[in-house]
Amino acid sequence: MSNELNLDYSLLTPEFCLGGLAALILALDLFAPRFRKEWLPYLTAAGLVAILVLSLGWVNKESDFAGLIFIDNYTTFFRVFFIASTAVVALASAHYVQARLSNPGEYYALLVLSTIGAIYMAASRELLTAYISLELLSFCLYVLVSFSTSDRRSHEGGLKYMLLGAFASALLLYGISFIYGSSGSTFYDEIAAAYAGGTDGFELGLLMGLVLVLAGLGFKVAAVPFHMWTPDAYEGAPLPITAYLSATSKAAGFALLLRLFSGAFMPVRDDWQWMIAALAAITMVVGNLVALQQSNIKRLLAYSSIGQVGYMLMALAALSSASASALLLHLSGYVITNLAAFICIIAWYNLTDKEEIRGFRGMAERAPLLAAVLAAALFSLSGMPLFAGFFTKFILFQAVASEGFLWLAVIAVTMSFVSIYYYLMVIKEMYISEPEEPGRLQVPVLLSGLAVALVAGVFYVGIYPRHLLEVAEEATKLLFA
């Protein structure tokens, strides 16, 4: 059997390069005392961009590594997606890390390593590989969340995240054991084949497995009621890591869920569809309503991201090729928007040390560019037309509605309406309240440039999402082949 396996290591080149990059960063940090540490983020970003370009070489290729890792357009999509978002976060960290954190070498190395985990979560078509990749990403995030030495909140957020994460991993593993037991395999296609032959004898065991897997992965993407670590970890983590949590960690969870449920669990769709639909509904409602009551911008965005998870779970409940590509589109739009918002918040925090919502008073006067970008990002998150959020949500809701989940789409539209209220609270502080201190702030060119580039992406997706939608279609085509 093992002789027939395709063990073509060249398929994994981008991840080897990522590993090499991480090693290089660690080595430079350790062994080159004269290497100027403020260059690390630029080195990281440059390396990431080079690997991103390299990984484009697998566009429209289709191959697998020992049946574990599939290199198809879906993987390539997420390679680009994760590497790009890590590069953005690395650049956004530059000033923050230099001023507030020690051990920059380990910081950037862990960022890069976590990207490998995220990519393999999307690429694997086998439960063990998926699980280990998930742990790689999680471990990096545990460390990064508690990275700050001086901030007690960082320790606390890290502790809660780590312990609950280990708890959720245990649940996930137990669920996987049931899946394995009932299907005799951990390969997605073999699981699907086993289930397609009927599940009568072990219906309850299968359901138990599905519930536990859903709980374990629901924890990673922060679905209610498995979400409670999210606000605490978001608030405790260093700001760029909060951005990273909201972008990569979430997207990786969905990448895994999408491939797993479309690849392995389609034959038992009736068993899990209603579960995810129920989780989606409660997640949207709780996330958006609790966000109304937040006073810290990180917690606000944590709850808003929980609300967004609800929208994305809807697409998973209504799983079809249309809703899968809509999910990818929404995920991309959401990550671009969220990163734009976080860049502004990071820049503002670097300059003023404020992360309470009332601390954003008069931002429009003190840092007009940042305020404009943040406002655009928040409008996009709330789903205003012209911004990315509208189209991605519209296509998502439509895809969900056409799969027979109209009631979910109605809840989603209503909850997006509620969300405008708490985004406006921030916009109001920025634009309408008087600043606490006078004077223009000098925003570093790097962060302004990043913010402008991302907000351009927000408008691009919002006005002309055609290309991204086509890419998402291509990426998800094979999932349902």
Next chain:
Amino acid sequence: MEAVTQQIPLEHFLVLSAILFSLGVYGVLTRRNAVLILMSIELMLNAASVNMVAFAAYTSPEQFIGIIFAIFIITIAAAEAGLALAIILRIFRYRKTANVDEIDELKW
């Protein structure tokens, strides 16, 4: 002598692992010391490994994926314990407590 699997039904192993798992869950929910919570989680992970190995032995012995899986679970669990202890020790150094009920500055 007959093989073990012919003398003991698979369900026995699964029920035992279910009991260990629920005990672990109970421990996570009630223990207040972070280290003890970690220990309860180890119990749950062990239960999962038992499941894996039992399924491997009974339902798909030629593929033994379950055994491979169990090896990885043990590896990850060890790493997890190490990392979690580093975090717990640091919290303890700053707050002089490892009681999770007292570590609740972040809320609401």
Next chain:
Amino acid sequence: MTVAQGVFYLIAALAVTGGLGVVLMRSAVHAALFLILAMLAVAGLYILLASEFLALVQVLIYGGAVTVLLIFALMLTRASDLPETMVGSQWPLAAVVSSLLGGLLIAAVATSNWPGDVGETTLVPFEVLGDALFRRWAVPFEIASLVLLVALVGAIVLSHQDEGE
């Protein structure tokens, strides 16, 4: 009752005792000792299931390294000094919920007719296992090594920073 059954029930009793001890013992150090008991019992299960290699790993890594680490941490955090705070206030609810979960799990596994239950087992030779681990499962193996690296780096970073305080 055959010998194997007898051994199984003995091991099962030890494992459950160990589990109960972990979650119920007031003294943290005692709880840790019960954890070792549970782990050794699980190693016994592996032998019953014809996975000597796994049993070996279990004893070495869990029974040895991990528990020593845990006891070490217990000592450092002086958790044993605070026996009255061992159990949180939500224990009645937790007891209900965990026994419900346990009941559901047992109901699920006991009523299920697991497919492919052939009722006989074969010993997996070490070399086959090794071959599979390094060929077919090479990717998870490499990722796992990265996980260990991250844990190492993380542990160093998180404890190293304290020197600057």
Next chain:
Amino acid sequence: MGMSEAWLLPLLPAGAFVVLTLFGPYLPRKGDWLAIAAIFTTFALTFPIIADLTSAIAEHGPEFGGVTNSIEWMSVPGYLTLNLGVHVDAITVVMLVVVSFVALMVQVYSLGYMKGDSRYGWYYAVISLFVASMLALVLADNFLVLYFAWELVGLCSYLLIGHYSHLRSAAEAAKKAFITTRLGDVGLLIAIILLWRETGTFSIQGVIEAAQAGQIRTEVLTASVFLIFMGAMGKSAQFPFHVWLPDAMEGPTPVSALIHAATMVVAGVYLVTRTLPLFELVAGAQELILAVGLLTTFLSASMGLVMTDIKRVIAYSTLNSLGLMFVALGLGSPAAAMLYLFAHAFFKALLFLGAGSVIHATERQDVSQLGGLWSKMPLTGATFAIGALAMAGLPFLAGFWAKDEILVVATENRAVFALLLLTLPVTAMYMARLFILTFLGEAKEPEAIEHAHDGPPTMSVPLVLLAVLSVVAGFVVFDQVGRAMGFPGGIGEIIFLHEPEVFRFDVAVAIGSTLLVASGLGVGWLIWKERPGLAIIAAIVLKPVHTLLVNKYYLDDLYQAVIDRVVLMASRMLAWFDRNVVNDTIVDGSAQATGFIGYLLKFQQTGRLPNYALAIVIGIVALTLVAFSLK
């Protein structure tokens, strides 16, 4: 330049917005001239379109359905095709003229009014975007583009109402307007999704045709129509969504003029007019429009009597007018609604800009602090009077023709007709009151009006132009007028859609309504002018009553008593009810309830790890229990 090139119209102000946002600070005068040039070009370009349309109607007959020009925006085969296009027909053209002209007047006026404002350039940029989105809204040939524009209009109104950022009330009002109208938008968006799922198209004409061909299931159509109406109610501030409109006068006065006359609030009227064929297919839909319109008209007319803020009174008069338009739509006469909308735009813009001049000159906007401005600001006073009389519906001003058309349509339904007649004198009364308290009598605060004078030409010229139009705009209903202006077939054919013969002037109705309006004006004059000598005139005006009662002082007293004790009391009660029950309880209350649920829910986040783990396990147990019980 014909109908097919109409897509150019919104692009001009949109371009101005982009240039002003990016380079505004570096342009001379912060680029206001660019915004005005853009809107002027837009306005000028509407004339070739009118000519094109009238000749098309002359050629194809009244059944001419308009011209659509659209390109593919994006498409995913078998799943989604989006077009970007314009549709020009009679309704569109009326809207185009109204929007571009009022916007032009407002922008010119703002040259004087907003002079020295700290965010002058930003103001012009947003106004340009506002106009661009409104133009896109009326030109859109499909629901998705319409929804885009619809939301943008809301966003711009948010920015403009909150323009005076130092005022807390402005921020609150802006938020309220945005949130309240967005409540309706939810309905509209759901309706669009529903209709798309049913028909596979976003095209408005396509949906209407599908509906008329019976291709949409009845329940879906019913739901969509009511949801569309919900959107329209939000934007057009119909009861109970009307609460944002009176607050929205916190924005700069020219913005109020724009919002009330040409953008934003008429968007709802436009939407219902555009989709009226759908409403006709659903039982009860038109009755609902009628009921909502009547309720809004009636409530706002009575509340206008007791407000003391000059802009608030005009705001209630807008609600009054919008209600009338919806009544016309509910009666199935888009022609009457569009005619009223057309006429209303001029006199409402005039009233607001006049009020703006008063505020600009005196820095006061409460009528209890004003008075005696007639001599100081004759031009403003005169033009304001014309606007007020047009609003009241005095012959032969613009409002008269429009209002009478609605009354004629309403004659078929006696109850509606009676209720409409009842509101006429009330409307006249509060317009008279407003004018009298502002411009006549003694100055209540002499120092306030001491230096008051008419504004600079940039402000006076728009006033005069609008006043002239408020007088003559109604005459376009006569085909001769249009032909004389060089439009084949006359302009009336545009306004009257497919029914050129619909303009039915009923002499009896006209005389009756005129009497009612005159009596309302007379009573207003009598009460608020409180001059015995002038009461005689009132008595003469009120001839039928006069002949019945000999003692005119008793008459005055009686009127005074009745008005004071009964009418004003009732108005005050209504106003109180509106503020406290409708606004605070129903509208704010639902928002607060949502917030309160969020407040309760946030306490699940206890900060304690075991609780978090418990939540996870409870979630698992609950899911499993349900799953097992389903099996």
